[in-house]
Amino acid sequence: SLPSKVKIVEVGPRDGLQNEKETIPADIKIALVNQLTAAGFVNIEAASFVSPKWVPQMATSSEVMAAITRKPGVIYSALVPNMKGLEAALAANADEMVIFGSASEAFSQKNINCSIAESIERFREVALMAKQAGKRLRGSISCAFGCPYQGEVDVAAVVDVLKRLHDLGCDEIDIADTIGVGTPNKVQTVMQKLTQEFPIERLSGHFHDTYGQALANIYASLEVGISIYHSSVAGLGGCPYAKGATGNVATEDVLYMMNGLGIATGIDLDKVVDAGQFISTHLGRKAVSRAGNAIAAK
Ligand code: HMG
Numbered sequence: 221s222l223p224s225k226v227k228i229v230e231v232g233p234r235d236g237l238q239n240e241k242e243t244i245p246a247d248i249k250i251a252l253v254n255q256l257t258a259a260g261f262v263n264i265e266a267a268s269f270v271s272p273k274w275v276p277q278m279a280t281s282s283e284v285m286a287a288i289t290r291k292p293g294v295i296y297s298a299l300v301p302n303m304k305g306l307e308a309a310l311a312a313n314a315d316e317m318v319i320f321g322s323a324s325e326a327f328s329q330k331n332i333n334c335s336i337a338e339s340i341e342r343f344r345e346v347a348l349m350a351k352q353a354g355k356r357l358r359g360s361i362s363c364a365f366g367c368p369y370q371g372e373v374d375v376a377a378v379v380d381v382l383k384r385l386h387d388l389g390c391d392e393i394d395i396a397d398t399i400g401v402g403t404p405n406k407v408q409t410v411m412q413k414l415t416q417e418f419p420i421e422r423l424s425g426h427f428h429d430t431y432g433q434a435l436a437n438i439y440a441s442l443e444v445g446i447s448i449y450h451s452s453v454a455g456l457g458g459c460p461y462a463k464g465a466t467g468n469v470a471t472e473d474v475l476y477m478m479n480g481l482g483i484a485t486g487i488d489l490d491k492v493v494d495a496g497q498f499i500s501t502h503l504g505r506k507a508v509s510r511a512g513n514a515i516a517a518k
């Protein structure tokens with residue numbers, strides 16, 4: 221049977237916006253995070269303390285973290301690639317630090333400018349200091365189902381990175397389909413394998429919807445028993461270091477499916493639809509959420 225409840229991690233303010241060309245004012249990002257908080261998310265990825273030369277859109281992360289209205293109990297997460305990022309995230313009082321690696325050597329080089337082995341060494345001190353500061357630690361594994369540069373990614377490579385992130389003390393580990401190439405059977409095979417190496421209740425699925433497979437892959441993961449999913453309001457997004465990658469699966473679509481399945485999320489879909497319309501209006505385009513647009517049109 222499927223899980224009776226799931227945790228949805230809203231990644232729109234980070235993964236969703238990081239690739240936008242036009243600078244989005246901090247005020248808009250703050251308003252978005254506040255609307256998402258009001259919608260009932262317990263975990264929102266709100267910031268990314270990476271090099272502003274690499275990802276200019278995230279340069280306002282400190283400003284955003286300082287001005288959002290925090291609801292007690294809600295975890296506001298931030299990406300931290302190295303010690304410099306961690307220091308900034310600690311200063312901004314992020315609740316959860318996200319170290320992000322890859323199962324693909326080629327992607328690791330393009331995204332964080334080092335090999336997988338080097339990234340793990342870099343993360344070691346970050347993980348230690350994050351834990352010492354009493355923060356939650358999350359690990360992310362990109363290209364778990366395929367890579368834009370090297371194509372196929374061996375399941376063994378995913379397992380290997382998972383084990384290393386586990387050793388570093390990650391509380392949660394994200395299995396990411398960066399370019400959305402996974403299909404349900406493959407997703408089940410990989411997820412099943414990973415559950416043998418890491419507690420299933422702390423594994424999450426991070427699916428981009430580039431090939432329209434994300435909801436099917438979430439359902440496939442539900443069948444395996446995975447109960448944490450990442451999604452992006454209005455289907456915002458794309459990775460700057462994965463050419464042609466589109467947004468994460470739209471939060472509205474995921475919530476609509478969970479509601480229909482009778483799986484509890486604790487999130488108010490109508491409020492998410494409003495947040496999706498708000499940010500899409502700001503960006504000057506239609507939301508990339510089928511359910512969101514259908515509900516908004518009623
Ligand atoms: P590097 O150039 O090798 O780093 O970049 P460096 O240590 O040599 O530093 C170079 C310059 O960057 C220096 O400045 C540093 O101070 C600065 P300069 O002396 O030239 O003026 N710098 C920083 N500034 C601010 N914050 C920092 C920081 N670190 C160094 N933390 C680095 C290495 C990792 C920094 C770089 O490659 C980088 O920032 N990469 C981030 C790429 C990124 O953000 N990608 C998108 C997020 S990952 C993603 O979307 C995937 C995910 O969604 C899952 C999935 O879907 O797959 C999570």
Ligand code: MG
Nearest residue numbers: 235396398459
């Ligand atoms: Mg992503």
